[in-house]
Amino acid sequence: MRTILITGPGGSGRTTVAAATALAAARQGTRTLLLGADRDDTLGAALGMRTGPEPARVEPGLTVRRPDAAQGFRDGLAALQERAASALDLLGAARLDAEELTPLPGADELALLRAVRDAALAEAHDLLVVDLPAAPRALALLALPEELRRYLRRLLPPERQAARALRPVLGRLAGVPMPAESLYEAAARWDLELAATEAVLADRHTVVRLVAEPGPAGADAARTARLGLALRGLRTDLLVANRVLPEDAPADSWLAGPLAQQRKTLAEWHGTYDVRTVAHLGRDPRGADDLAALDAPGVDEDVPPVEWPVADRLADDGVLVWHIPLPGAIRDDLDLVRRGDELVVTTGPFRRIVPLPSALRRCTVDGAALREGTLAVRFAPDPRLWPQGR
Template sequence: MQTLLVTGPGGAGRSTVAAATALAAAREGRRVLLLCGPDADPFPDPVPGLRVTPVDSGQEFRTELAALQERGASLLGMLGGRPLGTEELTELPGAEQFALLRALRRAAAAPATDLVVVDMPPLHQAVATLALPAQLRRYLARLLPAERQAARALRPVLAQLAGVPMPAQWLYETAARWDEELAAVQAVVEAPTTRIRLVAEPGPAADTALRTGMLGLALHELRTESLVANRLVPADAAAAHPWAAAIAEQQRAFLDAWTGPGLPVHELAHLGRDPRGTDGLAALAATRDLAPGTAPAAGAGWTVEDRLADDGVLVWAIPLPRAHKGELDLIRRGDELLVAAGPHRRIVPLPSALRRCTVSGAALTDGALRVRFTPDPRLWPRER
């Protein structure tokens, strides 16, 4: 099964492109599942091979909180707390992100499905959402380390003596369950069969958002499958009207700046109307190669270059396309490296060889941040 996450700068038409992509794949004979917003209804008529599942964050929030209250009923009673009724629960900020991630995990296990297409939030929110599972798992590991559970066999005995469940036991059990769920979502996000399709309307409004968003995707090693240039001025309109020709020229300039090596571009002409319903989306779905390919996207991973023989260093190459030197930052903390790129931050564990080195410099060249590590003679094995 493949997963295609469709996102882009706000107002670029990502929901429309997601629906058209799902329709194009279904018409090729694939079994497609489209995840979309709770109010979306892109296909009023059934489409063979295509299922649509709305993601209702409000219902997800109420269900999850009710289950949490039920599991912690004994502890809440001990503390004198009163459970909240379902009618009292109003979803909190951030509930949409968790609902989408849970829906993504369920969709990845859906039977009789070849392709899952996900209508993601705008690009900056999508990057934060996809990075969330790994970040939360790191927080849980730091705040509730597994080694602190070494005495967990004693907790049932203490709970029996006290007559109530021990809070620590409940806390660790809840954290373990959350970690398991987050690990399942993280596995879907980082799978080689999960890819991202960007949707943007070429122009100055989208340029900064797209550059910053692509920087965040690269920082978190998320695979970008293609770029959809949406609402392009049709060639006949550009030829007939000077003002349309000027807009088309500007669109082409931005599109050329966005296009990079290994990034296929799908061009969608402006239809002159909002493509609604199955018939309206069919015009976009007919675009050549809009349906995603079946081969996994090739992601440029972080690689360690061995230059010990020539320069006496190891180089960790971090692809960051279109990054600017002034927006980058590096901090070494023990066996971890904090990398900041614009508004995005990521903390990653160092590969074993680099843990025995010191950071001796960094440079941004050819769209990649290259961090130099010099072996620490106190930790590096000596040659015999």
């Protein structure tokens, strides 16, 4: 199954483009599922119908669903209270009733991630179109599975989980309580669920599609979003230039200024992105007819994978070079820190802790350079760790 994750700056019309993309695919015979998480049901407004947690048929081949974050939060906390019943009883703690629970910030995003994972694993559709939040929140959301897994590994490292079998003995010898078995089980379950979500996002059939209006603000937002996605190793297939104004407007009309900005931005974008334009209808699109009139781009079948190759230049320069694509990165906003077997990469507002490839773990950082949107990090073999004879 193919997955298209659609995001862009707030107010760029990404929800409308997501709905139009799903509708166009369905009308071409592709079984399509459209997911959204906006509590205000902007997706339903674009489709001309209400959406909710139960899958709803829009028309043949197209189903829409908006996960209920509140219900998911209540169910999850109820299950947690059930698993921790003995500990709560021991502490004399009162359990919370489902009716008094209010979802915490971020519950909508977590519910959407869970829905994306479940839909991809179910394979009941050929195409999954996801209306993500605005770009800043979407980038944080897409980073969440990897970051949470890293936190879990730090709190309960896999190599220490061997202590599970020895927990009763160690508890008696140490004379202190050991972590409960349920803690290890919960950590393993969470790690498995997060790994499945991470696999869906990294799958070769998953792409991120950016939506922005062609103007100075849209150009800045698209550039920042593209950099954040590149740091995460996520693929982008298209940049949808939305609400493109007609070129035949009179030269003396108020549209002259916006049209000049539009032309300049589109010229810059065509040299950087794979751009598809969606015309301004002169009104807010509502319903299937308006969405079809947008003529949204379909599925791009040929999107190259994101690769971070390690070049072997030991014979010529005595180094290995790790190439990390960071389109749009600025040298002054770039920072690198080697920490054990990880490399902490910071570029602009984004930061990622990346595990080093096995060969580079036996090396020391020998320098780095940013050229033409690619960060090249040089690693020199550490004589104490490098195999003899190389």
